[in-house]
Amino acid sequence: MENKVEIQARFGEALLKLIEQKGLSLRKLALASELEYAQVQRISKGKVNLELTSVIALCKGLQITPVQFFEIYESI
Numbered sequence: 001m002e003n004k005v006e007i008q009a010r011f012g013e014a015l016l017k018l019i020e021q022k023g024l025s026l027r028k029l030a031l032a033s034e035l036e037y038a039q040v041q042r043i044s045k046g047k048v049n050l051e052l053t054s055v056i057a058l059c060k061g062l063q064i065t066p067v068q069f070f071e072i073y074e075s076i
Contacts, residue, residue, distance in 0.1 A: 009046035016044050016071040018062050033061030 002010070019029055026044060030037040042048045043058070044047055059066050 004049060007068050008049060010073060010076055012044045012046035013076050014069065015058065018064070018069065018073055022062055033057040
């Protein structure tokens with residue numbers, strides 16, 4: 001089983017992959033997600049253990065469902 005640090009890093013990788021696929025920047029995603037840019041940056045680097053509300057906000061900003069996000073997460 002993965003530890004907390006590995007899970008956070010993998011989440012960040014999945015987030016960056018989706019950002020690239022959607023043609024967004026971290027700043028644009030932060031605006032669309034209504035999250036602070038610095039927070040999105042830390043998430044993308046795997047430095048944050050997220051709350052569920054932040055996961056949902058990111059998915060809304062990416063215009064995907066949480067299921068779609070975690071399909072990418074599982075593929076990494």
